[in-house]
Amino acid sequence: MTISLACHRTPGTGPTVVFLPGYASDMSGTKALALEAWAKANGRPYLRFDYRGCGESPGAFEDFTLADWYADVLAMLDTIDGKAVLAGSSMGGWLMLLIARARPEKVAGLVGIAAAPDFTDWGFTEAQKHTLVERGRVLEDSPYSETPTVTTRGFWESGERFHVLAAPIAYEGPVRLVQGQADQDVPWELAPRIAATLRSADVQTWLVKDGDHRLSRESDIALIIHAIEDVLARS
Numbered sequence: 001m002t003i004s005l006a007c008h009r010t011p012g013t014g015p016t017v018v019f020l021p022g023y024a025s026d027m028s029g030t031k032a033l034a035l036e037a038w039a040k041a042n043g044r045p046y047l048r049f050d051y052r053g054c055g056e057s058p059g060a061f062e063d064f065t066l067a068d069w070y071a072d073v074l075a076m077l078d079t080i081d082g083k084a085v086l087a088g089s090s091m092g093g094w095l096m097l098l099i100a101r102a103r104p105e106k107v108a109g110l111v112g113i114a115a116a117p118d119f120t121d122w123g124f125t126e127a128q129k130h131t132l133v134e135r136g137r138v139l140e141d142s143p144y145s146e147t148p149t150v151t152t153r154g155f156w157e158s159g160e161r162f163h164v165l166a167a168p169i170a171y172e173g174p175v176r177l178v179q180g181q182a183d184q185d186v187p188w189e190l191a192p193r194i195a196a197t198l199r200s201a202d203v204q205t206w207l208v209k210d211g212d213h214r215l216s217r218e219s220d221i222a223l224i225i226h227a228i229e230d231v232l233a234r235s
Contacts, residue, residue: 003075006056007049010036015083015108015235016045017228020073020092022116024142024149026055030216031089031113031224038225044232047084049076062137062150065158066091066120070098083108085231087224090116090186090213097164097194100171109231112177113224114213115194116186120159123185124151132156143184144214165197174234175203176227178220180211202234 008027017039019032026032027048039046050057051069073095077084085108088096093115100107116123128138132153139148175198179191188207195203206227211220 003052003072004058005049005052005072005076007047007076008036010039010044010046012039012043012045014044014232015085016047016080017232018073018076018080018084018086019046019048020086020088020095021051021054022090022092022114023119024054024061024145025089025091026050028055029089030214031221034221035087035225035228038228045080047076047080062152065152065155066094066162067158070095070162073099074103077103077106080106083235085109085111085228085235087111087113087228088115089113089215091119093117093194094119094162094164097169098162100173100198101164101169104171104173107171107173108235109173110171110175111224111227111231112175112179112191112194113215114179114183114186115177115191117190117194118159118163118165119186120156121163122187122190124156129156165193167197169198171198172200173202174231175200176231177203177205178208178211178215178224178227179205180208180213180215180220182210183213185213 053059053061086096093112094117
């Protein structure tokens with residue numbers, strides 16, 4: 001199957017930094033563009049792209065699941081020469097862990113930004129899960145958009161098949177996890193759990209006490225860039 005995705009590439013030297021957006025997000029967000037500017041200024045190869053059904057890529061959002069977006073990341077990795085440093089935001093952090101588990105030889109390092117693996121398990125109430133099964137979708141007000149966030153039964157069922165925290169993740173490279181303690185979407189306690197699940201000894205969890213889920217302030221972005229640079233120096 002050929003997957004055609006909208007993307008922007010920045011040429012450079014060394015492992016390619018790949019930004020993985022969160023759920024219902026795209027490659028035009030503050031963090032994705034800030035990392036592109038950093039890459040251009042520092043001669044680093046960088047890739048940002050939209051999953052199918054998101055942003056500029058083809059398809060309708062509700063037609064795709066975590067499995068589809070996982071396939072999208074794998075397809076984009078196959079277009080890269082050499083290794084990649086995956087910078088995964090929220091759901092993108094879940095996808096980066098799936099990739100590190102499946103293709104560790106392709107991954108030079110990981111940077112999680114409010115990483116949200118397995119959120120189909122812990123991110124919904126029992127009532128919402130019941131609604132997903134009975135009605136096929138759940139709508140939630142979004143603090144980031146005027147449009148409610150929709151979750152389909154297909155996405156939820158797909159996510160339940162792709163849990164990564166139930167067993168050790170056999171990845172040995174450098175990992176930095178940046179997590180806000182004022183995050184209203186992802187409990188900050190999840191970051192140390194991710195760290196414990198990774199087999200690598202080179203894992204650090206960086207907590208930002210007043211950081212929210214977006215981690216898009218100048219100080220947050222500076223910390224994310226520092227994390228990427230730290231991983232690149234060790235890869």
